[in-house]
Amino acid sequence: MRMLARKLPFYLVTFVIAITIDFFIPRLMPGNALDALLAKAGSQMGSPQALHALERLYGVHNPASLPQQYLHFWAQLAHGNLGISTSSYPTPVTSVIATALPWTLGLVGIATVISFVLGTLLGTLVAWRRGSWLDNLLPVTTFFQAAPYFFLAFLAIEVFAVVLGWFPYGLGQNQLDYATGFAPAHVADILDHAVLPAVTIVVASAAGWIVGMRNQMLTTMDEDYVLLAQAKGLPKRRVIWYAARNAILPSVSGLSLAIGFVISGSLLTEIVFAYPGIGFVLYQAVVNHDAPLMQGIFLIITLAVLAANLIADFVYLILDPRTRQEA
Numbered sequence: 001m002r003m004l005a006r007k008l009p010f011y012l013v014t015f016v017i018a019i020t021i022d023f024f025i026p027r028l029m030p031g032n033a034l035d036a037l038l039a040k041a042g043s044q045m046g047s048p049q050a051l052h053a054l055e056r057l058y059g060v061h062n063p064a065s066l067p068q069q070y071l072h073f074w075a076q077l078a079h080g081n082l083g084i085s086t087s088s089y090p091t092p093v094t095s096v097i098a099t100a101l102p103w104t105l106g107l108v109g110i111a112t113v114i115s116f117v118l119g120t121l122l123g124t125l126v127a128w129r130r131g132s133w134l135d136n137l138l139p140v141t142t143f144f145q146a147a148p149y150f151f152l153a154f155l156a157i158e159v160f161a162v163v164l165g166w167f168p169y170g171l172g173q174n175q176l177d178y179a180t181g182f183a184p185a186h187v188a189d190i191l192d193h194a195v196l197p198a199v200t201i202v203v204a205s206a207a208g209w210i211v212g213m214r215n216q217m218l219t220t221m222d223e224d225y226v227l228l229a230q231a232k233g234l235p236k237r238r239v240i241w242y243a244a245r246n247a248i249l250p251s252v253s254g255l256s257l258a259i260g261f262v263i264s265g266s267l268l269t270e271i272v273f274a275y276p277g278i279g280f281v282l283y284q285a286v287v288n289h290d291a292p293l294m295q296g297i298f299l300i301i302t303l304a305v306l307a308a309n310l311i312a313d314f315v316y317l318i319l320d321p322r323t324r325q326e327a
């Protein structure tokens with residue numbers, strides 16, 4: 001509780017600063033939603049009255065002062081009102097986010113956790129068996145991490161979806177139809193479409209966890225307490241657990257950031273695999289100058305990152321007793 005009392009003011013100040021930046025970013029960008037709409041339509045409004053009505057509808061040339069707009073922005077947030085999406089008018093921002101967010105959490109979130117668990121276990125095993133054939137895994141996994149992701153994604157589509165036909169490509173209207181609910185056939189179809197993009201995310205990101213955990217394990221295994229545990233004849237599994245428990249601490253911080261940024265989606269993944277996640281929605285919001293939608297997504301990302309870091313602090317308390325003594 002003392003640690004929480006010390007941390008909360010920091011998180012509150014960070015939240016206020018992040019929301020303030022969130023407020024100013026769309027206002028510092030050139031153009032507006034109406035200009036983007038007219039440019040997309042390829043014509044100008046012939047009637048000044050119609051153009052003026054659209055300006056009021058899209059909030060262009062707001063007569064309120066900047067401090068008044070800022071206070072109004074906070075008042076809307078306090079009531080849970082994120083505004084109306086100009087690119088999906090008149091759909092509320094909360095509805096747009098609620099539609100896209102489950103797709104991102106189901107794909108990028110699960111793939112991130114799988115890559116962390118797989119990379120951590122393999123990194124621990126490679127460090128424990130250093131000098132064996134397992135060291136050959138590092139160059140292979142590093143190659144996949146260094147290769148551009150879109151290259152791996154297109155290669156996976158060409159080989160496994162087009163040539164071999166093992167997996168489908170892209171989500172059609174059938175998968176986006178929520179009327180079917182959680183029908184087994186519908187869920188199985190969605191999972192079938194998610195396997196290929198999830199595998200590409202795991203393959204591209206697991207190398208970082210493997211290398212990081214291996215290096216930390218090699219350093220930790222030279223510590224005195226690990227050597228003493230081995231000298232006492234403790235079982236190998238127990239020695240590995242003692243070493244891995246401390247070696248994993250830096251990876252926990254990395255995982256907290258990775259989980260936090262899961263909310264922002266994997267833009268390249270969602271574009272290449274035609275996946276309707278939050279990353280692609282954010283891209284569309286930027287293209288269409290949809291300020292309310294951009295602000296809403298940035299708000300969700302901010303809350304996710306702060307919550308993930310706060311959870312990581314508590315995980316540190318569980319894994320490292322020294323932090324409990326300092327708290």
